Amino acid sequence: MALPILHIGNKNYSSWSMRPWLALKWGGVAFEEHIIPLGGEGYGRSQIKEVRAISPNGRVPALQIGDAVVYESLAICEWAAEQAPLLWPQEALVRAHARSVASEMHAGFGALRRDMSMNIRRRVEPTPKWPGDTRADIEQLHNIWGGLIDRYSGPFLFGRRSIADAMFAPVATRLRTYGVEISPQAQSYCDAIFADLAFQEWECAALAEAWTIEQTEALYR
Numbered sequence: 001m002a003l004p005i006l007h008i009g010n011k012n013y014s015s016w017s018m019r020p021w022l023a024l025k026w027g028g029v030a031f032e033e034h035i036i037p038l039g040g041e042g043y044g045r046s047q048i049k050e051v052r053a054i055s056p057n058g059r060v061p062a063l064q065i066g067d068a069v070v071y072e073s074l075a076i077c078e079w080a081a082e083q084a085p086l087l088w089p090q091e092a093l094v095r096a097h098a099r100s101v102a103s104e105m106h107a108g109f110g111a112l113r114r115d116m117s118m119n120i121r122r123r124v125e126p127t128p129k130w131p132g133d134t135r136a137d138i139e140q141l142h143n144i145w146g147g148l149i150d151r152y153s154g155p156f157l158f159g160r161r162s163i164a165d166a167m168f169a170p171v172a173t174r175l176r177t178y179g180v181e182i183s184p185q186a187q188s189y190c191d192a193i194f195a196d197l198a199f200q201e202w203e204c205a206a207l208a209e210a211w212t213i214e215q216t217e218a219l220y221r
């Protein structure tokens with residue numbers, strides 16, 4: 001059978017695409033990738049023609065497996081974990097905890113995502129002044145990361161890499177891009193993500209991408 005194809009957006013900008021891409025890599029699941037440049041006609045309305053042609057929700061990532069399409073980043077990560085169960089912690093209650101924080105990231109942190117669009121290449125200076133809801137998201141990140149690193153001793157949230165880290169990896173790049181002040185413990189966690197080989201492969205590709213999404217670049221100019 002042909003390899004699954006992961007349809008993703010531009011690596012510099014598409015945080016949702018990075019998550020299952022990392023999970024598949026970490027799980028050792030073979031796949032091909034197909035990049036669809038975002039930012040043109042229909043962008044922001046789930047109406048990019050090339051995306052709609054393969055993804056039922058008009059968004060990437062979408063994983064094509066034969067005739068089937070798995071979409072929504074967390075659902076793709078779950079599929080990856082069916083092929084590579086070590087992508088979740090092995091103990092049931094710890095796994096439930098990891099699923100909780102991964103779901104919290106997937107469904108939440110709206111203010112942080114609104115104000116800190118992923119832009120791996122960019123460094124914004126000076127750090128913008130964040131509104132209260134964004135500051136609350138940053139504080140909640142510290143609560144989650146700090147609690148888990150204290151409990152499982154790092155360097156990743158549940159000790160070894162898991163889907164929980166795949167869900168938070170783009171956030172680490174956002175904190176760096178926007179120069180957010182974070183605790184030494186949170187910085188160590190970000191550094192563990194930045195040192196990961198699969199992350200570095202994605203980052204190198206992001207740095208080499210030629211196209212730009214003007215809406216994102218215009219933030220804080």
Ligand SMILES: N[C@@H](CCC(=O)N[C@@H](CS)C(=O)NCC(=O)O)C(=O)O
Pocket residue numbers: 009013014015016017038042043044045046047048051058059060061071072073074106
């Ligand atoms: N909830 C979706 C979000 C996917 C998403 O918003 N993807 C963005 C790229 S990062 C997209 O496809 N945008 C296209 C558009 O806005 O038209 C997931 O978890 O996969």
